[in-house]
Amino acid sequence: MKKIVVTGGAGLIGLEVCRQLCDMDYTVCLLDQEEQIDRVRLMLPKRLRLYSGSVLDCSSLRQAFKGCEIVIHLAAILGVHRSEKQRLKCIEINIEGTKNVLDCAVMSGMKKIVFASSSEVYGEPFENPITENNITQGKTLYAITKLAGEELCRAYAQFYPIEYTILRYFNCYGPRQTAQFVIPRFIKQVRGDMSPTLYGDGKQIRSYTYVSDTASATVLAAFSEKTNSEVINVGNGDQPISLIDLARLVIKLSGKQGKIVSEILNSFDGADRHESREIYARYCNATKVKKLLNWKPQISLEEGLKNVFNTEKIFDGWANVYDEYDEET
Structure with missing residues (x-):
């Protein structure tokens, strides 16, 4: 049975991803900051393996990654206002943190990373609905850090034996999301x-996607070879x-x-x-995710x-x- 680690696993999407993986009887390791874990502790599946730490701390990553085959990398500084107010922290966590995750994944012998990107990378599109072939022209620092994370995944896959899937989430929402959204x-x-x-x-x-739908696409992508080396929009464009x-x-x-x-x-x-x-x-435009994963919003x-x-x-x-x-x- 596969062992999987989810960074940012106590966040909105991460918590639901962990729940779905646990329901499938996978061994799931959750890595997040202690403050976030404490906020949702009563809602965590009992069989989760909890690791408190930051993606900036490689020792925490190595501990959580031990024996895992796949990493679902969700940890990031979120929110446009938040990232603009904390530019250096946003760059450190979203770029340096992603590099740390990739370094530790390679050293741990992982087979695949699923990277959580964002529709923010498209900026103001020339046309809607947006396909994965639309030009990326992000307007915000957050968007730039997500594009950098995408390129890091491509670069590591080019040089090391690790597969990647990039998921561009569109306006996910759900219970216990902060009122900053x-x-x-x-x-x-x-x-x-x-x-x-x-x-x-x-x-x-906008098009809003409920968290259980976003999570199910994420889980499906983690186990599908069809999504290797692919960039995929995940959203409810209907x-x-x-x-x-x-x-x-x-x-x-x-x-x-x-x-x-x-x-x-x-x-x-x-x-x-x-x-x-x-x-x-x-x-x-969710045509690609529907075709590759037979996924649609529920x-x-x-x-x-x-x-x-x-x-x-x-x-x-x-x-x-x-x-x-x-x-x-």
């Missing part, structure tokens, strides 16, 4: 009888939606129609990104939003100690 932020605001706030004109279009309509749907599902209306700010003051770095329309946007509504707690900020200032900005 739009869906939990809207839901948290509406729960508190506040208007969901929309930066800009609210006409920005339900693109504007922020205005997303806010209306959240209000409708809350049962507070007529009591709460959206607040369209027509500015980016206080947003997670500057207006010059906003993406106005970006959604996914959870509709409405069903997924209901699941997030049923989450007992939505965290305001990040778990990591070096993000304390994010609570104030």
Whole structure:
């Protein structure tokens, strides 16, 4: 039976990936920072092997990687605002950390790395839906670090006997996601009888993918030879939606129609990104992942939003100690 390690395994996607792997009876090692593990400890499958540490610490990586055949590398600094405020930390974790993961994977004799990239690498696309052949023109530091991570995977596979798959995630959401992201932020605001706030004109279009669907594509890719050396979009391109309509749907599902209306700010003051770095329309063409993995989203946007509504707690900020200032900005 294969032994697999998941970096960032206590995060939104990582936790669900670990659950699905455990349900398949694989031996699963979870590596994440202690603060993040503590936040979700009660939700972790009991048979998980837990390793506390950072991707910047090779000794932690070597310990967690021992005997593993595959690494699913999800650990990263997330969030546009967060990465722009901590540029050096973002570069260190997303680039140097990825290099450390690859170094330790090679030294451990691993066969494959699944690298979590992002739709941010496409920037503002010339056309939608986006295929994997679209030009990459990321507007943010986060996007640049993800592109660097992709190139590191290619470079190591060129020089060492390790396979890679690059997954470009499109706007994943789900229970226990921090309110730094739009869906939990809207839901948290509406729960508190506040208007969901929309930066800009609210006409920005995205496609949102529920976490169990993102995780299932990730798990399938880890075990498929068809995905070796491939870049694959992972997203629900069947339900693109504007922020205005997303806010209306959240209000409708809350049962507070007529009591709460959206607040369209027509500015980016206080947003997670500057207006010059906003993406106005970006959604996914998932033809490739459907063809290679026989995968398709199982959870509709409405069903997924209901699941997030049923989450007992939505965290305001990040778990990591070096993000304390994010609570104030």
